[in-house]
Amino acid sequence: MKDEDLEVLWVEIKSDLEDIETIIEEINALVEDVRSSKQNPSQRDKAALGSFLHSFYNGIENILKRISREVDGTLPKGEGSHRALLKRMKRELPKGRPSVLETDTVEKLKPYLGFRHFFRHSYAFEIDWNKLKPLAEEVETVSSELKRDLEQFFKRINS
Numbered sequence: 704m705k706d707e708d709l710e711v712l713w714v715e716i717k718s719d720l721e722d723i724e725t726i727i728e729e730i731n732a733l734v735e736d737v738r739s740s741k742q743n744p745s746q747r748d749k750a751a752l753g754s755f756l757h758s759f760y761n762g763i764e765n766i767l768k769r770i771s772r773e774v775d776g777t778l779p780k781g782e783g784s785h786r787a788l789l790k791r792m793k794r795e796l797p798k799g800r801p802s803v804l805e806t807d808t809v810e811k812l813k814p815y816l817g818f819r820h821f822f823r824h825s826y827a828f829e830i831d832w833n834k835l836k837p838l839a840e841e842v843e844t845v846s847s848e849l850k851r852d853l854e855q856f857f858k859r860i861n862s
Contacts, residue, residue, distance in 0.1 A: 750827035760815040801859040
């Protein structure tokens with residue numbers, strides 16, 4: 704991949720990361736609203752938070768798909784493709800592409816992938832706040848580690 708193509712890819716990914724930051728702000732605001740109300744979260748609160756967490760992971764997955772498509776030249780397909788994509792990102796490829804994500808980052812992303820699957824295939828009233836809240840509370844940490852890994856990846860691939 705040419706240097707100028709990598710630069711364009713990095714600019715596009717930084718834009719996606721800004722969008723993810725907007726989602727994180729909404730997640731934090733919603734969690735704070737529920738916390739300050741001192742009441743149990745409503746179905747609407749859980750559905751809204753579920754939607755934001757779904758968007759959070761989709762944004763991350765879109766970044767990973769873009770790297771896989773444009774740098775690797777291929778995307779995992781079929782059943783299990785979402786998990787395969789995440790797994791691929793922690794591996795160095797034989798063509799010389801360094802790993803994109805650290806193993807620890809991938810492990811922290813797995814619960815979000817699991818929630819994404821649950822959210823897409825269930826009713827909003829089935830969302831358990833006690834399972835949702837820890838995911839919401841970790842988004843900033845996970846996002847920071849993702850950004851760090853992506854910055855390191857682009858430094859390694861450009862050298």
